[in-house]
Amino acid sequence: MHITNILKLGGSVITDKKGHYSIRYADVYRIAQEISLAYSMCSKRMLIVHGGGSFGHPTVAEHGGVENPMATSQVVYFMRELNMVIVDALNAYGVPAIPMDTHAIFYRDCEKFLQFFYKPLEEAIEKSIVPVLYGDVVFGCKGSDVLSGDEIVWRLSTVFKPCRILFASDVDGVYDKHPSEVGAKLLDVVSLRNIGVIEFGSQGRTDVTGEMKAKLLYGLRYWHGDIAEVLIFNGLKKGRIYNALCGKDVHGTRVIL
Numbered sequence: 001m002h003i004t005n006i007l008k009l010g011g012s013v014i015t016d017k018k019g020h021y022s023i024r025y026a027d028v029y030r031i032a033q034e035i036s037l038a039y040s041m042c043s044k045r046m047l048i049v050h051g052g053g054s055f056g057h058p059t060v061a062e063h064g065g066v067e068n069p070m071a072t073s074q075v076v077y078f079m080r081e082l083n084m085v086i087v088d089a090l091n092a093y094g095v096p097a098i099p100m101d102t103h104a105i106f107y108r109d110c111e112k113f114l115q116f117f118y119k120p121l122e123e124a125i126e127k128s129i130v131p132v133l134y135g136d137v138v139f140g141c142k143g144s145d146v147l148s149g150d151e152i153v154w155r156l157s158t159v160f161k162p163c164r165i166l167f168a169s170d171v172d173g174v175y176d177k178h179p180s181e182v183g184a185k186l187l188d189v190v191s192l193r194n195i196g197v198i199e200f201g202s203q204g205r206t207d208v209t210g211e212m213k214a215k216l217l218y219g220l221r222y223w224h225g226d227i228a229e230v231l232i233f234n235g236l237k238k239g240r241i242y243n244a245l246c247g248k249d250v251h252g253t254r255v256i257l
């Protein structure tokens with residue numbers, strides 16, 4: 001199935017990672033407005049995935065993982081709360097978005113392959129509904145684990161073949177070294193085959209599912225011939241999410257194989 005966009009809203013774009021359970025409401029509403037404009041102008045067939053931010057990561061860290069049943073329950077609880085805020089904001093601006101509980105449709109099999117039941121997503125997209133998935137707990141043959149929104153995005157792309165995979169981050173893209181270091185340069189293009197030579201440092205953040213490098217490593221694992229365009233850009237800068245969704249020029253890093 002072909003769709004226009006898969007958009008990942010990084011946890012640091014929609015929440016304030018310095019606080020616990022703290023939402024960047026002004027950004028969430030601005031982003032919902034941009035997505036709404038893109039929905040009406042150019043992108044009816046899309047999937048949205050968001051990260052855990054200050055809802056998912058501190059909860060996982062507090063419990064030391066998600067193996068414990070109560071940890072699973074708490075992580076799912078807080079991620080659904082965050083998901084509802086995002087879906088509500090989209091609905092408020094007229095986007096027919098629906099929550100799509102990731103833990104209920106994804107499963108990690110015994111070979112560690114990420115299986116998922118994609119029919120409901122397909123049906124929703126056919127109806128121009130926008131499913132909103134999120135980084136979550138994933139049940140699996142070898143126990144429960146945290147599933148990053150980044151892995152969800154790349155895995156979805158193997159089935160939904162989007163024109164664009166878009167990662168809205170809180171930095172402009174991938175830098176040749178830690179962005180806070182003097183002389184750090186934004187890379188216009190990054191080749192997944194060369195990620196070994198980039199000094200990632202922490203690229204600004206730490207969280208339980210990894211950072212910029214992990215995002216790219218998933219790309220290497222899931223890359224397939226139908227991937228047309230992958231862009232990492234700053235979702236905190238006004239207008240960039242709309243421009244990216246509509247295929248306009250956006251300052252950021254293009255990812256190629």
Ligand code: IP8
Binds near residue numbers: 051056136137150
């Ligand atoms: O922020 C992680 O998703 P990510 C989700 O996309 C949880 O890596 C539950 C921490």
